[in-house]
Amino acid sequence: MKMSGAQMVCEALIAEGVTTVFGYPGGAIMNIYDAIYKQDGFEHILTRHEQAAVHAADGYARATGKVGVAMVTSGPGFTNAVTGIATAFTDSIPLVVISGQVPLSLIGTDGFQEIDAVGISRPCTKHNYLVNSLEELPRILKEAFYIASSGRPGPVLVDVPKDITAEMGEFIYPKEVHIPTYKPSYKGNDRQIKKAVEAIMESKKPLLYLGGGVILSNAGELVREFANLTQIPAVETLMARGIMGYDNPLLLGMPGMHGNYSSNMAMSETDLIISLGARFDDRVTGKLSEFAKYADIIHVDIDPANIGKIVDVDYPIVGSVADVLEKMTSLLKHHVNPDRYQPWREILTRYNELHPLKYEDSGEVLKPQWVIQRVGELVGKDAIITSDVGQHQMWAAQFYPFDRPRQWINSGGLGTMGFGFPAAMGAKRGVPDKVVINFTGDGSILMNMQELVTASEYKIPVINIILNNHFLGMVRQWQTFFYDKRYSQTDLSFQPNFKALAEACGGIGYDVTTKKEFDEALADAIKQNRVCFMNVIISRFENVLPMVPAGGALYNMLLEHKDK
Numbered sequence: 001m002k003m004s005g006a007q008m009v010c011e012a013l014i015a016e017g018v019t020t021v022f023g024y025p026g027g028a029i030m031n032i033y034d035a036i037y038k039q040d041g042f043e044h045i046l047t048r049h050e051q052a053a054v055h056a057a058d059g060y061a062r063a064t065g066k067v068g069v070a071m072v073t074s075g076p077g078f079t080n081a082v083t084g085i086a087t088a089f090t091d092s093i094p095l096v097v098i099s100g101q102v103p104l105s106l107i108g109t110d111g112f113q114e115i116d117a118v119g120i121s122r123p124c125t126k127h128n129y130l131v132n133s134l135e136e137l138p139r140i141l142k143e144a145f146y147i148a149s150s151g152r153p154g155p156v157l158v159d160v161p162k163d164i165t166a167e168m169g170e171f172i173y174p175k176e177v178h179i180p181t182y183k184p185s186y187k188g189n190d191r192q193i194k195k196a197v198e199a200i201m202e203s204k205k206p207l208l209y210l211g212g213g214v215i216l217s218n219a220g221e222l223v224r225e226f227a228n229l230t231q232i233p234a235v236e237t238l239m240a241r242g243i244m245g246y247d248n249p250l251l252l253g254m255p256g257m258h259g260n261y262s263s264n265m266a267m268s269e270t271d272l273i274i275s276l277g278a279r280f281d282d283r284v285t286g287k288l289s290e291f292a293k294y295a296d297i298i299h300v301d302i303d304p305a306n307i308g309k310i311v312d313v314d315y316p317i318v319g320s321v322a323d324v325l326e327k328m329t330s331l332l333k334h335h336v337n338p339d340r341y342q343p344w345r346e347i348l349t350r351y352n353e354l355h356p357l358k359y360e361d362s363g364e365v366l367k368p369q370w371v372i373q374r375v376g377e378l379v380g381k382d383a384i385i386t387s388d389v390g391q392h393q394m395w396a397a398q399f400y401p402f403d404r405p406r407q408w409i410n411s412g413g414l415g416t417m418g419f420g421f422p423a424a425m426g427a428k429r430g431v432p433d434k435v436v437i438n439f440t441g442d443g444s445i446l447m448n449m450q451e452l453v454t455a456s457e458y459k460i461p462v463i464n465i466i467l468n469n470h471f472l473g474m475v476r477q478w479q480t481f482f483y484d485k486r487y488s489q490t491d492l493s494f495q496p497n498f499k500a501l502a503e504a505c506g507g508i509g510y511d512v513t514t515k516k517e518f519d520e521a522l523a524d525a526i527k528q529n530r531v532c533f534m535n536v537i538i539s540r541f542e543n544v545l546p547m548v549p550a551g552g553a554l555y556n557m558l559l560e561h562k563d564k
Contacts, residue, residue: 001170001171002168002169002170002171003168003169003171004031004035004165004166004167004168005031005134005137005160005164005165005166005167005169006031006032006034006035006165006166007035007171008134008137008138008141008169008171009032009035009098009137009141009160009165010032010035010036010039010041010042011171011173012138012141012142012173013041013042013069013141014039014041014042015173016067016141016145017066018042018067018069019042019043020042020043020044020045020060020069020426020429020430021036021042021043021044021045021057021069021070021071022044022045022047022052022053022054022056022057022060022068022069022070022071022426023044023045023046023047023050023053023070023071023072024046024047024048024049024050024053024071024072024073024077025046025071025073026072026073026074026075026077026100026113027073027074027100027112027113027162028073028074028075028077028099028100028101028102028113028161028162029071029072029073029074029077029098029099029100029160029162029165030073030100030162031162031165031166032071032098032100032160032165033071044071045425045429045454045458046454046457047422047425047451047454048450048451048453048454049080049448049450049451050070050072050077050078050080050081050084051080051081051083051084051418051422051448052084052418052421052422052425052448052450052451052454053070053071053072053081053084053422054070054072054081054083054084054085054087054088054095054097055084055087055416055418055419055422055423055426055448056068056070056422056423056425056426056429056451057069057070057084057095057097057426058084058087058088058093058095058419058423058426059386059409059422059423059424059425059426059427059430060426060427060429060430061088061093061094061095061426061430062093062406062409062423062427063384063406063409063426063427063430063431064406064430064431065218065406066094066430067094067095067096067145067148067149068088068093068094068095068096068426069095069096069097069098070084070095070096070097070098071097071098071099072097072098072099072100073099073100073113074099074100074101074102074113074114074115074117075112075113075114075115076113076115077099077100077113078099078115078117078120078159079115079120081097081099082120082121082124083414083416083418084416085097085121085124085125085155085157086124086414086416087411087413087414087416087419088154088155089124089125089126089154089155090124090411090412090413090414091212091239091411091412091413091414092152092153092154092212092213092216093153093154093155094148094149094153094154094155095148095154095155095156096141096144096145096148096155096156096158097155097156097157097158098158098160099117099157099158099159099160100159100160100161100162100165101114101117101130101159101160101161101162102114102161102162103161103162103163104132104161104163104164105163107161117130117157117159118130118157118159121157124155125154125155125156125157126147126148126152126153126154126155126156127144127147127154127156127157128156128157128158128159129143129144129156129157129158129159130159130161131158131159131160131161131164133164134164134167134168134169135169137160137164138171138172138173138174139174140158141158141173142173142174142177143177143179144156144158146177146179147179147182150184151182151184151185151302151303152184152213152216152301152302152303152306153216184302185302185304185318185319186302186319186320186323187319187320187323188300188317188318188319188320188323188324188327189317189318189319190327192315192316192317193317193324193327193328193331194331195315196274196298196315196317196328197328197331197332197335199272199296199298199314199315200230200232200272200274200298200328200332200336201332201335201336201337203271203272203296204271204340204341204343204344205269205270205271205272205341205344206230206232206270206271206272206273206274206341206344207232207233207234207235207266207267207270207272207273207274207295208223208226208227208232208233208234208235208274208276209234209235209237209255209267209273209274209275209276209278210223210234210235210236210237210240210243210244210276210277210278211237211239211240211275211276211277211278211279212237212239212240212277212278212412213276213277213278213279213301213302213321214240214243214276214277214321214405215239215240215242215243215277215405215406216277217277217302217320217321217322218322218405219276219277219320219321219322219325220242220243220404220405222321222322222325222326222329223243223244223276223321223325224243224244224245224248225329226325226328226329226332227244227248227250228250229329229332229333229336229338230332230336230338230341231250231338231341231342231345232250232274232341233250233251233252233266233341233344233345233348234248234250234251234252235251235252235253235254235255235259235263235266235267236251236253236254237254237255237256237278237281237284237412238254238256238283238397238410238412239410239412239413240277240278241254241397241400241402241407241408242402242403242404242405242406242407242408243405245402245403245404246400246401246402246403247401250345252266252348252352253357253398254397254398255267255284255554256281256283256284256285256286256548256554257283257284257286257547257548257550258394258397258398258544258545258546258547258548259284259546259548259554260352260355260356260357260398260546261351261352261354261355261356261546261557261559262348262349262351262352262355264546264548264554264555264557265348265351265554265555266348266351267284267291267292267554268290268291268292268553268554268555269294269347270292270294270295271294271295271296272295272296272297272298273292273295273296273297273298274298274300275297275298275299275300275301275313276300276321276324276325277300277301277302277321278301279301279306279309279310280309280310280311281310281412281413282310285310285311285554286548286551286552286553286554287551287552287553287554288310288311290553290554290555291311291553291554292311296314296315297311297312297313297314297315298313298314298315298317299313299315299316299317300317300319300321300324300325301317301318302318302319302320302321303318304318355546355559357398357399359542362539365537365538365539366512366513366514366515366518366536366537366538366539367538367539367542368391368392368395368467368469368538368539368542369395369398369399369542370515371465371467371518371536371538372395372396372399372400372439373399373400373401374515374518374519374522375400375437375465375522376399376400376401378519378522378523379435379437379522379526380401380403381403381404382434382435383407383434383435383436383437384406384407384409384424384427384428384431384434384435384436384437385400385402385407385408385409385436385437385438385439386409386410386419386420386421386423386424386427386436386437386438386439387409387410387419387420387438387439387440388410388411388417388418388419388420388421388438388439388440388441388444388445388447389410389411389415389416389417389419389420389444389474390417390441390443390444390472390473390474390475391441391467391469391473391474391477391542391543391544392439392440392441392444392467392473393410393439394474394544395439395467395544396408396410396439397410398544409423409424409427411423417443417444417447418444418447418448419444420438420439420440420444420445420464421438421440421445421448421449421451421455421462421464422448422451422454423438424436424437424438424462424464425451425454425455425460425462428460428461428462429460435463435526436461436462436463437462437463437464437465438462438463438464438465439465439467440464440465440466440467441466441467441468441469441472441473442466442467442468442469442470442471442492442495442498443471443472443473443492445464445466445498445533446496449501452501452502452505452506452507452531452533453505453506455507455531456505456506456507456530456531457506459530460531461528461529461530461531461532462531462532463522463525463526463531463532463534464531464532464533464534465534465536466498466533466534466535466536467536467538468495468498468535468536468537468538469538469539469540469541469542470491470492470493470495470540471487471490471491471492471540472489472490472492474544475490476490476541477543477544480541480543481543481547481549481558482549498511498533498535499511499533499535501533502531502532502533506531507530507531507532507533508525508528508530508531508532508533509532509533509534509535510524510525510532510533510534510535511535511537512534512535512536512537513537518534518536521534522534545558545559545560546558546559
């Protein structure tokens with residue numbers, strides 16, 4: 001049966017089990033959109049900006065574990081999507097982004113809306129393709145989904161010239177993928193695993209350092225089993241929140257720049273770091289020369305390029321966290337002595353008692369930490385939480401009671417403002433039975449506020465809680481601490497009417513200044529089941545603490561800041 005290249009794209013998506021696509025049409029991709037009109041195998045959601053389309057696909061992927069799919073046109077359509085692609089790349093999120101391109105005959109001629117999508121995206125995709133013939137289109141689409149979801153996941157771009165989407169040909173979709181130069185290794189080296197296990201049994205102060213790779217490899221339950229067996233305390237990076245469960249007594253919290261005291265002291269004093277799916281990001285390590293200087297390091301990662309990239313490691317293990325943990329657990333099951341680490345756990349308990357995560361609740365002006373904790377009390381396990389980037393992101397990571405993997409969705413590596421709202425839409429489409437709440441700031445929410453229209457049209461009831469301090473809060477905090485209060489271009493006192501804005505776009509809005517108003521607004525927002533903006537006025541000069549100054553050692557934390 002012959003069909004057009006555009007039809008082939010749709011058939012490939014259906015064959016891959018895709019049920020939702022996010023995108024925005026244009027001239028170069030119009031043939032594919034005509035084919036989308038004629039098919040009924042998947043839903044297409046028209047976002048109001050290409051960046052939002054990719055962020056929505058990203059949120060869908062993070063919430064479901066499936067490959068997210070976005071479509072954009074050539075030129076500015078593609079360049080608008082680059083931020084979303086880079087966001088997914090930095091956090092290793094599986095996406096397939098299909099972009100339209102000018103006809104093959106016009107490539108290189110500076111044709112209308114021509115841009116070198118492959119060249120631009122090379123640094124921020126796991127792989128990318130320019131389709132040069134109709135015959136290779138089915139193979140490329142099959143490979144794109146395989147590459148995006150296998151090994152260390154990531155975004156794959158398929159750039160399709162318009163003439164190829166119009167050309168007719170026979171559609172034979174491959175059943176398997178054969179890429180001789182791409183063979184991800186899932187099974188860790190048995191000899192290295194045995195050496196790592198011996199190191200664990202010999203250590204006195206071991207520490208589980210959990211990264212986003214644990215979630216990507218669906219190894220959360222294995223980690224809990226391993227921790228319970230060994231009674232080794234754990235820290236979760238920003239990307240790993242929810243793995244251990246907030247009420248697990250072995251969980252210390254989050255390490256790094258805004259990590260809690262016990263976590264950072266554990267990283268500083270441990271004699272053995274067991275790194276699982278983490279990449280030793282600079283926001284976690286602080287000053288490298290002082291980072292874990294008394295510790296040997298076991299580094300488990302599916303990407304060999306990650307191992308030894310930032311810190312020297314003693315036990316490198318390339319493989320899936322799930323596979324390696326299964327083997328480690330099996331070897332340790334009859335040999336580990338959890339009582340060996342009891343003195344270490346007691347030290348960390350005292351650290352936590354000395355400087356727990358806390359804030360001053362005056363009862364007059366709403367504190368952001370209270371708002372986040374209150375959401376946890378009211379919806380807790382029943383919610384998926386997304387965030388934008390800034391103070392609200394750190395407060396959410398610190399104070400929300402995350403209970404499971406894939407409950408927390410945020411832009412970790414790239415730190416993309418404007419991510420939270422469209423990502424929440426994608427998460428809600430992927431997991432419709434959960435309440436989806438986006439913690440955002442008065443700066444971040446304006447970057448993709450046009451998606452109010454999308455959420456209203458497609459009935460995607462995302463609750464956006466705007467923690468409004470009339471500042472670009474995190475930048476203001478740095479200006480307070482390190483720039484002698486020179487608040488250059490961070491004052492956001494001039495603002496839209498967020499309540500009216502939401503209502504103008506078909507949603508609902510709330511203005512909140514008290515705890516009673518907050519409880520009433522959240523309950524009503526859940527009941528209304530519509531997209532909403534909750535404009536929550538919070539303490540204006542509240543800071544995210546603890547804080548490790550940039551380039552500082554983890555053990556030198558700012559624990560309080562009285563000069564406001």
